[in-house]
Amino acid sequence: MGIRVLSDKCVGCKVCVSACPFGAITVVERKAVIGDACTLCGSCVPSCKFQAIELTRSEKVNTDLASYQGVWVFAEQREGRLAEVVLELLGEGRKLADTLGQELVAVLLGHDVAGLAGELIAYGADRVFLAEHPDLRHFLEDSYTQVLTDLIREHKPNIVLIGATAAGRSLAPRVAARVRTGLTADCTGLAIDPATLNLQQTRPAFGGNLMATILCPNHRPQMATVRPKVFKALARDDARQGEVVRVDLAKAVFDLKARILEVIKLQEGPSVNLQEANIIVSGGRGLCDPKNFKLVEDLAAVLGGAVGASRAAVDAGWVSYPHQVGQTGKTVGPKVYFACGIHGAIQHLAGMQSSDIIIAINKNPEAPIFKVATFGLVGDALEILPALTEEFKKAIG
Ligand SMILES: Cc1cc2nc3c(=O)[nH]c(=O)nc-3n(C[C@H](O)[C@H](O)[C@H](O)COP(=O)(O)OP(=O)(O)OC[C@H]3O[C@@H](n4cnc5c(N)ncnc54)[C@H](O)[C@@H]3O)c2cc1C
Known part of the structure; x- marks a missing residue:
């Protein structure tokens, strides 16, 4: 092109x-x-x-499309625990695979992770490729790219789905470039075009002002990264049967440009685990002063929730970047999302509007956050937040 x-x-x-x-x-x-x-x-x-x-535009078809079969999900794990997005991708991948009449395959890389294969099958996979090697214990671009690329070249999947996590965002473009196919990043919708059977990959574009549906009609596999919390996992079914295929890595030698010497965990605590939280209390510039962010933290603590923030609050240095929700922060989908002193810019909404219940607190009754809110409280967040915290404390005991 x-x-x-x-x-x-x-x-x-x-x-x-x-x-x-x-x-x-x-x-x-x-x-x-x-x-x-x-x-x-x-x-x-x-x-x-x-x-x-x-x-x-090059219309040249450089692959034998029909020989590419199956929907693959990259089964990202950390320390022997599957990322939540993997289960969500299996749920959506199951629908795509059934529509195409093809199998759903999970690709599990790691060391001593065989125990996770059954979980992948219980959540929808027909087959699991299990690649175990000491150099795969921790995610490293070089070794993971090499294994996934080799598997794709050998088995020719039709579709490859990867979570848009830090690891997934690093892995997917490397693999796509090596297998010479396209990649749609950060998808929020996937479907099969009934006429062509191509994968329709939908993602927000131009700051969320329009939704673009992207096709990869001439190359295979069709690759997409998908944001966490967009799709729903299937209910776990331990009666499901599937096949586990061990990938032979006995003679594998990885060309590693980096090695992990030590893993140091962030001391941020549970309040930053936004993507797995059921309740998130987020604060924005409307809190007026960094010390007022404590009001958000207090409510989150009483509710056992996580603390989120708008970019304005993060840019002002009131709270660290891992708390940012939105287009350039995290996409979240909790059961309850409190937006306190947050205006509701499109870039913020892009990260939280799939929350089940949205409670907005804002002084301005015209603030756009009220358009997506389930419940709106028009008033001063500096007064409402402590009152809510007190009431919840009493109610929860
Ligand atoms: C490319 C790009 C990417 C971006 N990515 C993100 C992103 O990921 N996440 C994100 O959040 N933003 C993002 N933004 C920024 C976004 O456009 C907004 O600037 C930002 O969300 C505004 O934050 P805010 O709502 O906290 O602040 P403001 O826009 O200043 O809104 C403050 C709100 O608080 C209300 N208020 C004031 N005082 C009180 C009070 N005492 N009590 C109650 N309410 C009060 C006001 O009425 C107002 O509605 C991005 C922008 C760009 C261009």
Whole structure:
């Protein structure tokens, strides 16, 4: 795929400059010049009345698509515990596999993790590829990329789903590049196109202002990372039967550029475990002063919940980045989400609007957070928060 300006046709009118959402076009000596910020989105092409911009897309199909079969889920684990997103991906992967009439495979890498294979089957997998090796004990890009790439080359899956966790976001692009296929990052919706059987991969674009559905029609596997808490896991069924296939790594030698010498755990405590929390109390700039963040922490502590924050609160240094909820923070989906002094910018909503119940506290009755709120409290968070904490303390005992 490529883009170029046909200089004999370009008159330097600058219409393409304003059509480009990425500010990638400048006009130099009355000719448009497309810079490095270009994403090949093609917005400039129809804007040019002189047909002076040419976008070429390769339609070449370079793989035998039909030979790629099966839906794979990367079974991320840490210290012998599966990431929650793996179970969610198995739930969604099961639907995709059933629609396609193909099998659902979990790919489990680690050391001494065989005990997790049964759990993967209980949550929907038909088959588990189990790759165990001391160099796979901890997630390392080099060894994990090598094993997953080799498995994909050998077994040719149709679809590969990976959680959009720190590890998944690092692993997926490396694997996609090596197997020469596309990758859609941070999907929030997956479906099978009934006409073509291609995977429709939907994700927010342009700051969540539109949803883009992305296809990978000419290459396989179709690869996507998926944000945690978007899909629901199936109910565990220990009666399900499946096959565990050991990957032979006896002679494997990994070209490791890094080694893990020691794992040091963050001392942040349970209040930062946003993605697994059932209750989150989040604070924003409306708390007015860093010391008032304690009011959010107090309510979270009484409810046994986690502490979240808007980016404005994080940028102001009131609370650390791991607490940030939103487009550039964490996506959460708790049972109850308190938004205290948070305006409800689209980038914040992108990370929390799938919460079951949203309780918003804001002085401004017009704040957009009230549009997504289940319950709205119009008033001063500095007064309402301590009152709620007191009442919950009494109620919970
Ligand atoms: C590319 C990009 C990515 C971004 N990613 C994120 C992200 O991941 N997460 C995120 O949160 N933001 C993100 N933002 C920033 C986002 O656009 C907003 O600027 C941010 O969410 C605002 O935070 P806020 O609601 O706390 O602050 P404000 O917008 O300042 O809102 C404060 C709110 O508090 C209310 N208020 C004031 N005083 C009180 C009081 N005493 N009691 C009750 N209510 C009160 C006000 O009425 C107001 O509604 C991103 C922006 C960009 C451009």
